[in-house]
Amino acid sequence: MKGRRTEQLFQILSEGGYATADELAEKLGVSNKTVRNTIKELEKELEGKGAAVRVKYGSGYTLECDDGGDLEKLRRELFPEEPAAYCPETPEERICYLAQYLFYTDNYVKMDTLSELMFVSKRVLSDDLKKVEKIFARHHLTIERKPGYGIRVEGDEFDKRLCIAELVTRRSGVIMKDDRKELETVSACIERAFRKYDFEVNGIMLDSLIMHICIALERIRQGHYVDMPVNPEDYEKNESLYDQSRLVAEEIVRELEEAFHIDFPESEVGYIAIHLSGKADVEGALESGNLVISEEVNSVVTEMLRSVYDAFQVDFMEDLELRMSLCRHLVPLSIRLEHNINMRNPLLEDIKEKFTLAYAMALQASTVLNRQSGKQMTDDETGYIALAFALALQRKQTGPPKKNILLVCASGRGSAQLLKYKCMEEFGRYVGKMEVCDVNQVPNVDFADIDYVFTTVPIQYHVPVPVREVQYFMGEKEVGDIRRLFCRADGVIEKYYSRDLFIPSLKAADKWEVIRQMWDVAAEKRHVTEEFYQSVVERERLAKTAFGNLVAMPHPYKAQQGDPFVCVAVLENPIRWETGQGTGSEEEVQVVFLVSLDAGVGDELQKFYDITSRLMLSPKYIQKLIRHRSFDQLVSSLKQLDEGDGE
Numbered sequence: 001m002k003g004r005r006t007e008q009l010f011q012i013l014s015e016g017g018y019a020t021a022d023e024l025a026e027k028l029g030v031s032n033k034t035v036r037n038t039i040k041e042l043e044k045e046l047e048g049k050g051a052a053v054r055v056k057y058g059s060g061y062t063l064e065c066d067d068g069g070d071l072e073k074l075r076r077e078l079f080p081e082e083p084a085a086y087c088p089e090t091p092e093e094r095i096c097y098l099a100q101y102l103f104y105t106d107n108y109v110k111m112d113t114l115s116e117l118m119f120v121s122k123r124v125l126s127d128d129l130k131k132v133e134k135i136f137a138r139h140h141l142t143i144e145r146k147p148g149y150g151i152r153v154e155g156d157e158f159d160k161r162l163c164i165a166e167l168v169t170r171r172s173g174v175i176m177k178d179d180r181k182e183l184e185t186v187s188a189c190i191e192r193a194f195r196k197y198d199f200e201v202n203g204i205m206l207d208s209l210i211m212h213i214c215i216a217l218e219r220i221r222q223g224h225y226v227d228m229p230v231n232p233e234d235y236e237k238n239e240s241l242y243d244q245s246r247l248v249a250e251e252i253v254r255e256l257e258e259a260f261h262i263d264f265p266e267s268e269v270g271y272i273a274i275h276l277s278g279k280a281d282v283e284g285a286l287e288s289g290n291l292v293i294s295e296e297v298n299s300v301v302t303e304m305l306r307s308v309y310d311a312f313q314v315d316f317m318e319d320l321e322l323r324m325s326l327c328r329h330l331v332p333l334s335i336r337l338e339h340n341i342n343m344r345n346p347l348l349e350d351i352k353e354k355f356t357l358a359y360a361m362a363l364q365a366s367t368v369l370n371r372q373s374g375k376q377m378t379d380d381e382t383g384y385i386a387l388a389f390a391l392a393l394q395r396k397q398t399g400p401p402k403k404n405i406l407l408v409c410a411s412g413r414g415s416a417q418l419l420k421y422k423c424m425e426e427f428g429r430y431v432g433k434m435e436v437c438d439v440n441q442v443p444n445v446d447f448a449d450i451d452y453v454f455t456t457v458p459i460q461y462h463v464p465v466p467v468r469e470v471q472y473f474m475g476e477k478e479v480g481d482i483r484r485l486f487c488r489a490d491g492v493i494e495k496y497y498s499r500d501l502f503i504p505s506l507k508a509a510d511k512w513e514v515i516r517q518m519w520d521v522a523a524e525k526r527h528v529t530e531e532f533y534q535s536v537v538e539r540e541r542l543a544k545t546a547f548g549n550l551v552a553m554p555h556p557y558k559a560q561q562g563d564p565f566v567c568v569a570v571l572e573n574p575i576r577w578e579t580g581q582g583t584g585s586e587e588e589v590q591v592v593f594l595v596s597l598d599a600g601v602g603d604e605l606q607k608f609y610d611i612t613s614r615l616m617l618s619p620k621y622i623q624k625l626i627r628h629r630s631f632d633q634l635v636s637s638l639k640q641l642d643e644g645d646g647e
Helices: 002-013 020-026 034-044 073-079 091-103 111-118 122-137 157-170 180-197 204-221 239-260 266-279 281-286 295-312 320-338 348-354 356-373 379-395 414-429 439-443 475-487 492-496 511-526 530-542 603-616 618-626 631-642
Strands: 050-055 062-063 142-146 150-154 403-409 430-436 450-455 467-471 497-506 545-546 565-578 586-596
Touching: 002 020, 002 034, 002 062, 002 073, 020 034, 020 062, 034 050, 034 204, 062 073, 091 111, 091 122, 091 150, 091 157, 111 122, 111 150, 122 142, 122 157, 157 204, 157 586, 180 204, 180 239, 204 239, 204 266, 239 266, 266 320, 295 320, 295 356, 320 356, 320 379, 348 356, 348 379, 348 603, 356 379, 356 530, 403 414, 403 439, 414 430, 414 475, 430 439, 492 497, 492 603, 492 631, 497 511, 497 631, 511 530, 511 565, 511 586, 545 586, 586 618, 603 618, 603 631, 618 631
Parallel strands: 403 430, 403 450, 450 467, 497 565
Antiparallel strands: 050 062, 142 150, 565 586
């Protein structure tokens, strides 16, 4: 944005004659203060280029080249990458452009002006503006409308910068000019300050910090400053972390002032300190003895683990590594929540897909944080917490239940033992015991403790367990197929899903009506109580259950006694599903899984979430379910996904 406005000013001043600050402000759609700052930026660009901005008292400003130089050639040299005009085309581009224009225009702007700039009708513009207002609302910003003057964005400067950061993340390069040199300079300033005070953040946090500082630089150039106390009372609980962040922030500001020749007021030092506190590597601070985890933070983590146990019957109370990981995470997280600073998680979709149970546990744990902070955890933040639970599950996991195998052969005991050795080598981690017998002995075998039969020859007798023919010399494909067989969700689909709890066409106006109707069906078929319904409602109010892909999975806040089940409903039409109390955020949903997990489901829990998540996250199979609206299609899809069918 800086480059474009500076180029616009260059163009205006190079047309000949003089223009006053008021005239320039009118043409640029900014305040006089912003005009003066932009003139300073242009003067820096012109240093050593044989041109300068001339000021004449009573007349204003103009642009002149020494010795009759070519101004157009100089413009192309100074702004080689800037297009003469940018016209957004897609709805997403229009929304970002509209927000951009409102943020970087100090004065009111008329709808007619915006319509002409974006080459869209007033109706399209009005629809885009409604979407922009929703984005603004998440950051406590509003659009002020003044008859005869137009519209402008209203709100706190801190909130404006957070909103700009969201838009930069959504569509990098539209909101903020991709000035590689400036990014490199800011990064170098931060690196030197970090080195001096031995301060650390991870790579993702560092990228976020650089972006926020670049936004701050741009806003300061325009004369917009944050209004923040130098010593925020909010940080009394994390005083040691904030003190360290403050020292680093002061050093960063000294570096930035020297590099960019811009004065930073005290409030801007506090602004950077807050971002540092919200992104700090707390583990390093703990190891150095500069930070102590408070009893309050520890008690919050205890409540989070208790909430996870209530919902999933998985006990992490004695997992010290998980507890410390969550404690370390909560210290900077509390600062981010306090100031609505969102930390982008580039691994979010992978986490949802590969660690679905851990993500569900993180969603449950986040209800504690939502309740205590009065804020709604974002998906990005939930994803970071899910990683901690994924590692804890891995530590707890003993692996899939061991299977007992009967090997049937017809070529001698020596060959059979050789095959047994090969099978134990490849599948030993999945096998409890492995017995060998001749094909003629099969009728005499007690299959009570046998899970699978592997045979090298056809068996003519009835066998009450699954039979798989194998080769004496198994190839990689066969080995892989058998490994997948051991990991399959045998019996889980049949245990949780049933035809009498499938609703092919449910008509409802909102999510509360959906939940009530599905509970009515579950109450009739499974005799679940009103307590179950109230627990589902409580969970729904505390944190989101919409997973995206037109899917929601409401469930009780606490695990219920009785047989587990899943009630599945395909809605007649998609509805808007609010993603949490007081968020104002919503997603479209058309398929709903109402889940009840019994106490102590053990290894089945992981299998259930693995197979169900594959279905929920698959556009292909969800669309199939919406089209066919049948229980058979649901089961068929689950089994195909269980057998390894991809997209």
